Amino acid sequence: MGRSQNPELERKILLKALSYLAGRDRAEGIYTSICRTVVEELPVDSCSIFLYDSKSNSLHHVASDARTAGALLETEDIRLKVNGDSRFSRCLRGDSRPVVLEEGDVDPLLNTSGFKRVILFPLTSRGETLGLMAYASLPGSPVPEEGDLGILGAIAAVAGAVALQSRLEDELERSEERYRVLMEGARDLVFVLDGGGRFLYVNPRCRDMLGYEAEEMLGRYFGEFVSGESWAQTVSALRRVVSSGERFLDYQWVIARKDGRPLTLDVRASVVVSGGEILRHQGIARDISQEKALHEELLRRDQELDETRSNEERMRGYLTVATLAQEEERARVARELHDGPVQYLVALRRQLDLLEKLGNRKEQVEVLKEIDSLVERAIQDLREFSRNLRPPILDDFGLSYAVEWLVEQVQKAGIDAKFTVEGEPRRLDRDIEVACFRITQEALANAMKHSKASTVEVSVAFREDVVEIRVADNGRGFSPPDSLTSLARAGQMGLVGMYERAELLGGSIRIDSEPARGTTVTARIPLRKSRS
Ligand SMILES: Nc1ncnc2c1ncn2[C@@H]1O[C@H](COP(=O)(O)OP(=O)(O)OP(=O)(O)O)[C@@H](O)[C@H]1O
Numbered sequence: 001m002g003r004s005q006n007p008e009l010e011r012k013i014l015l016k017a018l019s020y021l022a023g024r025d026r027a028e029g030i031y032t033s034i035c036r037t038v039v040e041e042l043p044v045d046s047c048s049i050f051l052y053d054s055k056s057n058s059l060h061h062v063a064s065d066a067r068t069a070g071a072l073l074e075t076e077d078i079r080l081k082v083n084g085d086s087r088f089s090r091c092l093r094g095d096s097r098p099v100v101l102e103e104g105d106v107d108p109l110l111n112t113s114g115f116k117r118v119i120l121f122p123l124t125s126r127g128e129t130l131g132l133m134a135y136a137s138l139p140g141s142p143v144p145e146e147g148d149l150g151i152l153g154a155i156a157a158v159a160g161a162v163a164l165q166s167r168l169e170d171e172l173e174r175s176e177e178r179y180r181v182l183m184e185g186a187r188d189l190v191f192v193l194d195g196g197g198r199f200l201y202v203n204p205r206c207r208d209m210l211g212y213e214a215e216e217m218l219g220r221y222f223g224e225f226v227s228g229e230s231w232a233q234t235v236s237a238l239r240r241v242v243s244s245g246e247r248f249l250d251y252q253w254v255i256a257r258k259d260g261r262p263l264t265l266d267v268r269a270s271v272v273v274s275g276g277e278i279l280r281h282q283g284i285a286r287d288i289s290q291e292k293a294l295h296e297e298l299l300r301r302d303q304e305l306d307e308t309r310s311n312e313e314r315m316r317g318y319l320t321v322a323t324l325a326q327e328e329e330r331a332r333v334a335r336e337l338h339d340g341p342v343q344y345l346v347a348l349r350r351q352l353d354l355l356e357k358l359g360n361r362k363e364q365v366e367v368l369k370e371i372d373s374l375v376e377r378a379i380q381d382l383r384e385f386s387r388n389l390r391p392p393i394l395d396d397f398g399l400s401y402a403v404e405w406l407v408e409q410v411q412k413a414g415i416d417a418k419f420t421v422e423g424e425p426r427r428l429d430r431d432i433e434v435a436c437f438r439i440t441q442e443a444l445a446n447a448m449k450h451s452k453a454s455t456v457e458v459s460v461a462f463r464e465d466v467v468e469i470r471v472a473d474n475g476r477g478f479s480p481p482d483s484l485t486s487l488a489r490a491g492q493m494g495l496v497g498m499y500e501r502a503e504l505l506g507g508s509i510r511i512d513s514e515p516a517r518g519t520t521v522t523a524r525i526p527l528r529k530s531r532s
């Protein structure tokens with residue numbers, strides 16, 4: 001490319017072209033101005049710009065200017081034959097160098113006859129050919145020389161830049177149109193805020209969701225609509241986004257509808273940031289008020305449930321303490337009875353024996369004997385009462401001995417009672433031993449009191465992690481109650497106590513009974529660890 005013959009002119013034209021580019025003209029206007037400047041300032045009679053459409057593989061004429069009428073290299077849309085032997089085609093397909101047609105050259109694509117020289121420059125931008133520029137000179141006019149090619153090329157480059165920008169704008173417009181159609185029809189609220197947080201756009205959903213017309217919101221600051229807390233959260237989320245370089249953010253808006261009703265919106269937003277400043281901030285907001293209400297209702301119910309549970313736990317705690325206290329009290333009373341009145345009665349009996357031996361009057365001796373037997377009965381009763389309150393055998397020897405002792409008591413009452421042990425009998429935690437003992441005691445008491453059974457079988461099974469007690473009678477059976485509450489209401493606390501003791505230790509009670517079929521009570525208590 002030759003050196004310019006007139007750098008001053010070159011500068012002038014380029015500045016003009018660039019000012020078109022910087023201006024707000026539509027591309028067509030810029031093309032026309034470029035062509036006019038060329039024919040005014042350069043040794044060119046006619047200047048035309050054609051754009052190439054790759055989809056239809058055709059050239060379109062977009063602008064021309066000519067020094068004299070009729071000198072236009074103008075044309076309708078041309079279908080380019082890609083393989084055609086055309087300079088135009090070659091110019092489009094080739095590199096960015098100009099193609100020159102001299103007088104007499106015939107081009108199958110475009111009639112250039114009547115011109116002395118036609119110089120074609122491709123309009124390229126970013127490696128893509130967007131069209132071409134044709135400079136034509138009439139015979140007898142000055143023609144552009146080698147030295148003018150630089151400025152002609154530069155002008156073509158400016159036109160190329162305009163073509164690219166215009167194409168990008170078209171694409172943007174098309175995609176914005178698509179975007180707009182999407183947004184207008186969206187079920188969610190779509191909004192665009194400017195850098196200052198003012199609404200640039202809201203889709204028509206705002207009418208249904210917020211009760212505002214879009215126009216009422218445009219230009220207003222988002223903080224006017226959302227709650228103070230939402231505003232603060234949004235602002236800090238935006239700050240985070242700017243400093244982290246992220247583009248996307250999620251937050252919630254509690255926004256006041258026009259009628260004052262608050263609405264909770266889940267917002268997914270993105271921002272356009274430049275130089276640490278937010279230029280745009282757009283989001284899609286979904287109404288989650290209903291979901292939120294549901295969530296809160298669930299939370300409330302959860303909390304209620306927790307409270308009920310903790311009430312239950314408290315009750316259970318009281319019950320444990322009460323049961324333990326009851327056991328302590330029984331043990332203490334049993335000890336007191338054994339150590340106090342029983343010992344006094346024993347001593348009294350010895351004294352009566354002595355008196356009997358010393359006595360001489362027959363009637364006196366008879367009375368003393370009578371007193372002695374009464375005392376003897378009192379001692380036995382008290383001992384038994386004390387044992388039943390809290391048999392020392394349980395504390396001293398453990399569950400299997402204590403249950404065996406219970407079975408012996410049943411035998412003494414004239415019922416055929418059997419006792420079996422499964423597994424290796426061992427000492428268990430005190431509360432487990434006491435609970436098992438009391439459950440067995442109550443089951444046996446019920447069998448004796450209610451069942452009219454002739455046989456009772458009691459077994460204690462010591463397993464790895466559970467102790468299982470079974471009390472089975474062959475009596476008349478009964479219909480076990482549906483619920484403990486009905487039992488408690490009926491004042492029958494025996495079964496209630498059994499269930500509660502088992503439950504307190506994480507165990508269970510099962511009663512299999514049917515009228516006339518006998519009753520089997522099975523208690524299963526999990527073991528924490530054996531005492532030895
Ligand atoms: N082995 C059984 N055979 C037949 N009926 C039984 C048997 N065990 C319990 N029952 C029936 O179940 C009822 C409830 O028993 P529960 O032990 O709760 O109360 P209770 O024995 O009547 O009174 P408490 O035990 O408070 O002295 C009994 O009244 C009885 O009718």
Ligand SMILES: [Mg+2]
Pocket residue numbers: 442445446493494495
């Ligand atoms: Mg009972």
